[in-house]
Amino acid sequence: MKIGMICYPTHGGSGVVATELGKELAKRGHVVHFISYQLPFRLDRYQQNVFYHEVEMLAYPLFKYPPYTLALVNTIAELAEREQLDILHAHYAIPHSFCAHMAREVMEERGLRVVTTLHGTDITLVGSDPSFNRITRFSIEKSDGITAVSESLRAETYDTFKISKPVRTIYNFVDTKSVFRIPGSRTEVGCPQATCKVLVHVSNFRPVKRLLDVINIFARVRQEMWARLLLVGDGVQRREAQALVEQLGLRKDVLFMGTQDNVVPMLSAADLFLLPSEKESFGLGALEAMACSVPVVATNIGGIPEVVVHGETGYLAPVGDVDAMSRYALEVLSDERKLQRMREAARRRAEDFFGSERIVPQYEEFYQEIINGATDN
Ligand code: GMT
Numbered sequence: 001m002k003i004g005m006i007c008y009p010t011h012g013g014s015g016v017v018a019t020e021l022g023k024e025l026a027k028r029g030h031v032v033h034f035i036s037y038q039l040p041f042r043l044d045r046y047q048q049n050v051f052y053h054e055v056e057m058l059a060y061p062l063f064k065y066p067p068y069t070l071a072l073v074n075t076i077a078e079l080a081e082r083e084q085l086d087i088l089h090a091h092y093a094i095p096h097s098f099c100a101h102m103a104r105e106v107m108e109e110r111g112l113r114v115v116t117t118l119h120g121t122d123i124t125l126v127g128s129d130p131s132f133n134r135i136t137r138f139s140i141e142k143s144d145g146i147t148a149v150s151e152s153l154r155a156e157t158y159d160t161f162k163i164s165k166p167v168r169t170i171y172n173f174v175d176t177k178s179v180f181r182i183p184g185s186r187t188e189v190g191c192p193q194a195t196c197k198v199l200v201h202v203s204n205f206r207p208v209k210r211l212l213d214v215i216n217i218f219a220r221v222r223q224e225m226w227a228r229l230l231l232v233g234d235g236v237q238r239r240e241a242q243a244l245v246e247q248l249g250l251r252k253d254v255l256f257m258g259t260q261d262n263v264v265p266m267l268s269a270a271d272l273f274l275l276p277s278e279k280e281s282f283g284l285g286a287l288e289a290m291a292c293s294v295p296v297v298a299t300n301i302g303g304i305p306e307v308v309v310h311g312e313t314g315y316l317a318p319v320g321d322v323d324a325m326s327r328y329a330l331e332v333l334s335d336e337r338k339l340q341r342m343r344e345a346a347r348r349r350a351e352d353f354f355g356s357e358r359i360v361p362q363y364e365e366f367y368q369e370i371i372n373g374a375t376d377n
Contacts, residue, residue, distance in 0.1 A: 120281030150303025205235030
């Protein structure tokens with residue numbers, strides 16, 4: 001198949017899933033064309049059957065808000081025509097799915113199929129906002145195939161948009177052959193001793209991630225044991241988080257690592273991953289941590305309970321319940337045998353349920369069904 005993959009290039013779950021999916025499909029012999037405003041960060045080396053097309057933008061003084069979406073439509077239409085694409089796969093409804101439909105209109109091409117993968121905030125925050133509600137619904141309804149990254153997001157899509165089209169759940173995945181715990185990584189984060197526990201959080205530091213809860217949980221752990229917190233990422237809440245770290249006197253123990261292309265070395269140093277989000281359709285960061293044999297303490301919202309099994313691969317608590325999450329963190333970190341058991345269970349779950357060899361064929365089959373015109377759920 002010839003597939004156009006439209007995605008965000010930056011450090012966010014939807015862009016990571018799109019890029020990893022494209023690379024996996026290319027390995028299986030499909031031709032994949034990525035379309036974005038910059039090179040997706042995980043597309044960092046040449047791979048056969050993978051192409052990248054940057055959206056060209058005309059800078060013109062009249063444009064107070066340069067119309068990126070129109071340039072994107074133009075790029076998609078040109079590319080789809082030239083390469084005779086079979087499938088346009090839009091990751092994140094706004095604006096990618098909408099632009100894919102517009103490109104199809106521009107081309108007056110009825111054979112090209114549009115698949116939309118809903119990732120989370122495109123439904124729960126952005127898409128449900130009145131300013132985007134109509135076009136999000138339009139984008140979903142007009143898609144030939146719609147996938148959601150968890151059962152929870154699928155249900156929320158039906159609830160929010162009352163759509164008539166079937167939405168298929170295809171879980172996010174991780175390539176467990178390349179994402180695994182690298183021995184010896186603890187020394188690199190300055191915590192070589194097993195008695196020093198390493199906690200990690202990876203996100204874009206948006207309010208929805210509740211970064212301050214991460215720090216407050218860590219503060220309680222630190223009162224009881226020698227520990228270090230790695231905060232990987234950046235975003236609007238960084239300054240507030242830095243201020244809280246100062247106020248709690250934790251400067252020495254909390255490392256702001258900044259945005260990182262490769263999080264595996266940091267996950268490999270970790271004993272526990274914290275994800276106290278307010279909303280989370282899946283929690284790809286948690287899955288990558290599990291693939292590196294790291295148990296997760298998280299909130300029991302959205303799709304997280306479909307990824308993290310409470311009491312087996314980590315612990316779940318209500319949003320904002322810092323007390324409970326701190327207790328769970330201490331419970332697992334102070335019991336070596338439990339920690340080891342959970343480590344193994346986390347890795348096993350990543351392999352057994354979310355490995356790329358299990359999930360990627362589900363996309364291939366879905367594309368094929370859509371091309372054949374059979375898209376029942
Ligand atoms: O919220 C983020 O971290 C970014 C966002 C994205 O689209 O890049 O993540 C969403 O999609 C990820 C990949 O499918 C999911 O793993 C995240 O749970 C989801 N984020 C939220 O629902 C808040």
